[in-house]
Amino acid sequence: MILDSETKAVELPDDHGTELRLWLRLLTCTTLIEGEVRSRLREKFDVTLPRFDLMAQLDKVSDGMTLSDLSKRMMVSNGNVTGLVERLVESGHLDRRTSETDRRVQFIRLTKLGRAEFRKMAAEHEKWIADIFGDLSPKDIRELMRLLAKAKGSAQRSAKARTA
Template identity: 45%
Template sequence: MKPAHDAPPDLTARLTGEHHQALKLWLRMLACTTRVEATIRGRLRATFGITLPRFDLMAQLERHPDGLRMGELSKRMMVTGGNVTGIADQLERERLVVRVADPQDGRAYMVKLTPLGRTTFAGMAAVHEGWVADLFRDIPAADKTKMIALLDSMKRHLNDNDD
């Protein structure tokens, strides 16, 4: 019988030496990201009754106190404008965000956190940071530093090769 603490096999477990190294890397990164994201999603819902996309939208607005246009939020969150509109509508009903006229273009609107939204997000963000730290607690600091540097290099490479 398999011990309970063993993780289920992921796609990379099925790869052989014949598979390209880049594919192995991609699938390993995806498997790790998916596991972390699933854990965070579940904890956000159970602890705060909020979805990850709603948390992400609030995180973007927290970094931009003057607010962001819907199109900019959509680009930053890598989701459609319709998704951002739906999330903003929900948060606005809860008085966590407000839409304000864009000072550069009176026809456009920006979304920004309300004081309640700032306070609410600050509490969630502190707990979220603790969860992430806990998920990575057994990885030595030197390994985390090395992985950050490698992923920074990969991001630069991918950005340089954007079409």
């Protein structure tokens, strides 16, 4: 243990252990929950998590969304979305329509079937999440929301600085 002149514990100048442990805990937590949600979606609805996530994005809007929008919101690559959408159109959950003003653009929508199935899944999903976080008090949740917002901002700042 290193002590400063007033006999208080201090960190080594380059010790970033606490941040690393925080990151590992964040990752563990997310992986755990994600795995749980993935299992339940497969088990109860025979749907994969990526498909559910994509439909969740589309359910937020009534008039459709482009592939690029989806890609940005889901934080996955463009090509990834292309394949996912293709399979969901194939299964009758989505609907694609080429823009009339820009022929590169495709507007993607949930079909009636897609929206109905998604709503059913989403209702269950919300209950699962509530149960998964069931031990947290409202205050815990507020605090976590606040701190995660701060962490997100910090990460964005760092990412931006690297790319710049």
